[in-house]
Amino acid sequence: GAVVSQHPSWVICKSGTSVKIECRSLDFQATTMFWYRQFPKQSLMLMATSNEGSKATYEQGVEKDKFLINHASLTLSTLTVTSAHPEDSSFYICSARDEVRSSTDTQYFGPGTRLTVL
Amino acid sequence: GQNIDQPTEMTATEGAIVQINCTYQTSGFNGLFWYQQHAGEAPTFLSYNVLDGLEEKGRFSSFLSRSKGYSYLLLKELQMKDSASYLCAVKSGGSYIPTFGRGTSLIVHP
Numbered sequence: 001g002a003v004v005s006q007h008p009s010w011v012i013c014k015s016g017t018s019v020k021i022e023c024r025s026l027d028f029q030a031t032t033m034f035w036y037r038q039f040p041k042q043s044l045m046l047m048a049t050s051n052e053g054s055k056a057t058y059e060q061g062v063e064k065d066k067f068l069i070n071h072a073s074l075t076l077s078t079l080t081v082t083s084a085h086p087e088d089s090s091f092y093i094c095s096a097r098d099e100v101r102s103s104t105d106t107q108y109f110g111p112g113t114r115l116t117v118l
Numbered sequence: 119g120q121n122i123d124q125p126t127e128m129t130a131t132e133g134a135i136v137q138i139n140c141t142y143q144t145s146g147f148n149g150l151f152w153y154q155q156h157a158g159e160a161p162t163f164l165s166y167n168v169l170d171g172l173e174e175k176g177r178f179s180s181f182l183s184r185s186k187g188y189s190y191l192l193l194k195e196l197q198m199k200d201s202a203s204y205l206c207a208v209k210s211g212g213s214y215i216p217t218f219g220r221g222t223s224l225i226v227h228p
Contacts, residue, residue, distance in 0.1 A: 044161070044205070093160050093161075105209060108163065111160050112158075112159065
């Protein structure tokens with residue numbers, strides 16, 4: 001149980017284009033999902049908390065107009081990197097809590113998306 | 119804020135035991151996670167501690183001392199596939215969202 005999928009697993013795009021990443025909870029509903037970014041040999045950095053049916057909550061220093069988050073249903077959140085630049089190249093990972101089955105706030109992670117901006 | 123400290127890298131021999139430490143400084147501690155992350159993959163949940171003591175789960179055990187702000191992950195009978203990064207993550211201040219440490223890269227060699 002508690003499986004999270006992410007698509008695509010990797011993407012290469014040109015500078016200035018936009019890229020959409022999908023995160024789905026496959027066997028549970030998640031009112032809240034989380035988007036992280038991880039640079040090589042660095043820790044997971046929380047970018048934003050995605051809330052179903054309402055606006056996302058962004059961490060300090062994360063541009064909400066650049067990283068658009070939409071959480072349209074209880075099983076799907078999307079992250080769109082707009083006008084991507086080479087410095088946005090990173091490993092993007094989503095996660096979700098199974099609020100029904102987990103009492104410990106354990107997060108279950110998707111497999112990640114490797115974004116490379118040329 | 120929180121301050122989470124883990125060693126950057128450790129090496130160990132196949133079949134041996136290794137202990138990965140994590141120290142933290144935080145207010146309102148509310149739980150500590152250990153995750154395993156293989157290169158290029160997402161983290162997978164290993165353990166959760168909120169009370170003092172040792173939690174054993176197969177070859178992996180996790181220990182917590184709240185008064186010392188200290189936890190360790192113990193891996194027994196090491197296998198080559200245990201080569202990975204091990205992330206310590208702490209919940210605090212009433213938030214259900216943990217803060218992750220930088221991770222410890224464990225290299226298991228024959």
